[in-house]
Amino acid sequence: MRSWLTYVLMLVVVACVSAQHYNRYDNFNADSIIQNERILLAYYKCVMDKGPCTKDGKNFKRVLPETLSTACSRCTPKQKLVVRKLLLGIRAKSEPRFLELLDKYDPESLNREALYTFLVTGV
Template sequence: MYYSLKNSLITMKLLIVLALVAAALARPDDSHYDEKYDNFNIDEVITNERLLKNYAHCLIGDGKCTPEGNEFKKLLPEATKSNCGKCTDKQKVHVAKAIKAIKEKLPTEYETLRSQIDPEGAHAEDINKYVAKYAP
């Protein structure tokens, strides 16, 4: 009986350890942003000036935000400084298209946003290269 109880405890401990390892492995990869944004319809936003303006004002902080807009707003400073280092390939294209559209269609909002995110202009050249590469 003692042997059986001891084996049961060992088995239970092993199952708990395996469950913890499985939970740790199942956690989202922190090296990339959530892939759910890979399917975000950026073309709908950049071709609709009202939507584009709403997103721009959300990012600036003087407009209402959609749930996605709030998430983008949180990620924007890090993405700017890292040249979108945690973005998936699709997200890099989405971000470049958005930057290009805001810069071309809403220059006042672009300048406000740029001055908030990069007040010294330290990343301006990198941003221009990034946009040229992913949204030619």
């Protein structure tokens, strides 16, 4: 009984910590990054392993594979807005960089259709 209770408590702690990290960017200002090409390029270089990463950049890099592979399915509505703005911002500034990003995180193009649908519809 005691080991079962310990196991349940560990699961609750892990779930709470995961939710906190995933919800961290609900109020992230994507517009300020998109409007500043230098900052947008810095984030791009970070997630592409071509430059240094800030703390936020490291966190984005950590969640980016799942975000792209699931078309942001675990994202909150606010997070979907942020992710969509950032991806569309990168795409608008440089289609080759956008495609390079997709090739890195979805090399088999397994989720491109769902991702493009997400970018168009936000869903």
